[in-house]
Amino acid sequence: MDPNRKRAIRLTVALTAALLLASALIYVSFSAGRDELTAKQLLNRAHPGGQYILAGTVVDGSVRYEGSTLVFSVRDPHSPATATVRYTGVVPDPFAPGRAVMVNVTDSSGTFVGQQNSLTTKCPSKYQTAAGATD
């Protein structure tokens, strides 16, 4: 076969493969993604059975246990809105009031139930002052 034609075929195959990969990636990203919401957005948009990712800061004084269920409120960084979450599962070591968290929640008739083991907490250790530091 003519080498130029051969190269053209190879290039077409490679570009088609790249295009397919990119299309699949875009499709999966939009279809499998979950809205990452602030507390205010969650309160406005949530509907029963809906699954969301809640991101925000744990409200001081809101953390308590009811049996083995961890109950805490998450604050919106830009508004006074807070959403209360009932969560069971692994609580990361850095979890504490005042720290930023992300948790997958399901709207269960007005109560936000955290998906087990989905709670992640930003590590406060790097590049910022330790929480609660005082003189």
Added chain:
Amino acid sequence: MGRLGQAILLLDLAVCIYGVVASIYGARTHRTDWVDSGRRAVYALAALSVIAFAVLEVAFLRNDFSFKVVADTSSTTIPTFYKLTAPWSSQQGSLLLWVTLSSIWSSLVLFVTRRRLRDIAPYATAVLLGMAGFFAALASFSANPFDTTSPAMTPSQGAGLDPLLMHPSMMFHPPMLYSGYTLMAIPFAFAIGALISGNLGSEWIRDTRRFALGAWLFLGVGIILGARWSYTELGWGGYWGWDAVENAALMPWLMITAFIHSIQIQEKRGMLKVWNVSLVLTAGTLAIFGTFLVRSGVLDSIHAFGASTLGVPFVILLGIMFFGSIGLVLWRRESLKTEHRIDSLLSREAMFLLQNLVLVAMVFVIFWITLFPLISEAITGTKVSVGPPAFTPFVVPLAIVLVLLAGIGPMISWRRATVSNLRKHFVFPVSFGLLVTLLLILFTDADRKPFALVMFGAASFLIASVAQEMYRGTSARRAMTRDFWPVAFVALIRRNRRRYGGYIAHLGLAVLMIGVAASSSFQHSRNATLRPGQSVSVDGNIFHYVRPTAVVTSEKISFGAVIDVTKNGKQVALLHTDQGFYPSTNTAQDGIIGRFFDSANADSTIGLDAGPLRDIWTVAAANLQPLLPLINKGNKLFADDYNATLKQVLKLPKSEQSNALNSDLTKSDYWVYRDAAVQDIANQYTKHAYPIQFLLIISPLVSWLWVGAIILAIGGLIAMWPAPLAIRRRSLSVYRSRVAREIS
């Protein structure tokens, strides 16, 4: 001391500016004295930065809380070992570490190449100094590690280092990552130099190859140490979470992996010049992009790098690197063309190229999914997270292809493989891979996870191919020298370190991938709330909660659990896991007693029984709720006593109040009673059968991951290590004759 540090940082910046100007002026005017002066500026930068870093370390060791960074990230109570590591837990200190490492590596490469690459090196020097100057400027004006407070405002105690960072991995993980990132700048800078000077042969690649390998090695070790830290410290049972910051390190590592493979094609056949330059420029840019992700806070990540003011400067730097690289490649596109073409798809160069494409595809997938929240927000106005499950359908098949190519590439012939070549090299590894797959299907339940099964088969093929190459090489060596097998084997590796180091790295990759596939596909985990005496079963293993523990030390209070693990009636492990509570410094909020039980200052010590076939991993969340009434009562009682003493002291002159308060409290044994109260409350924990929440995990072959990583690193180290002088001379003459042929 603070002023000295600040002065050195400013001097650093001045040296960088001078060095950039001198190098470019020297290169444009062909004045070697200016070029040499530019290079010496790098040496000076290294010396100054080391002194500056030493000043900071001394401040940490001396508990000099007049340094803001020391007050924020250290205290008198943390062990000396961790005081030494505390500088890079802060933004300020880590920027200084970056400048220091960058200047040391830059000095090394410029010293090694001082008599070569005369047209490229000055531009590379300017790029390296420009990047170091960028970080020195950030450290000087945005996040200065030498900022101090006035003596009146200096605290007597620091806020302490986050307990999560008090882990041996954290001593080495950040310097390893930073070394990787800063070493990545070296091939980047020389590529820029080659593009500007127009000297686009293979010489710059040969001279910076070891630094690229160094970047690969250090970044890889840093990534693995981070994974180990995550597995043993973060209390979630995993080693990789596809977190934005993890991905930020993985992307340049994958890119530099592609580069260190594809440069072989340029060296052997003078091909892929555009590709190699593009790879190394992308790797360098991704290294800075990773740093930007870590420090800007633009993406939510389990690592917190709180929003900072560093985002904009990084975006500007990235813009310059990205558009500058594209511009230079386009400018030199004619010179980068090659006359050689790939002769056949069944050739080593085609396999290397395919491997490169797979690695680049992986980088693209990771880049897209990591940044998707930002992309979706820009398009739809809402952040959409796809999370870890989105990576699997793309990265896993690509990883399988990569493992297969790692086996095929070194065995297939250059230019064009013949049927006899394929038969000679592939019959044994393919048969072995298929046999292992068949045995796994017949005797295990591996077939319920098809991707894992295929990965086991691919990894077995790779192991067999490496073993075959090693065996054949050693046999050939023995035939010549009649040495014993081990002697011949060592001599074989010594004489061709690059090749056999690569094979060993491939072997490590196979072992690592088996560990990843097994531990991620066949893990069993369970959350359980147990009281002492209760049991729960996980994958046929019975976890029996024997008793709670409480240990009070001056450093922390640890509440834990002893767990007996049995299988088929036989004990397989006796584990202890605990959660350590470090005293907070916020007495006003937490209370005089409550500050010792602050969950915001806690870290977990996992119970781990690691074995060659499986890990038993446990963690317990201490349940302090039943102790809260006692803690609150203690807070009130001791606050009353404290306030009563304070009331008396306030009658004294202001200058005497502080000393008098301490003296009165000490005289009345206030602190002794407080410590006794804390001890009593902690003891209550063991006297009652409070329920505790456990996470219990059985993970197969996790150890293979760590062992694979060690083998991978050893392979990289062997490939990097300079060959004996005689061999080096011989290869150099072969190389020179090849270059001469290319030129003619």
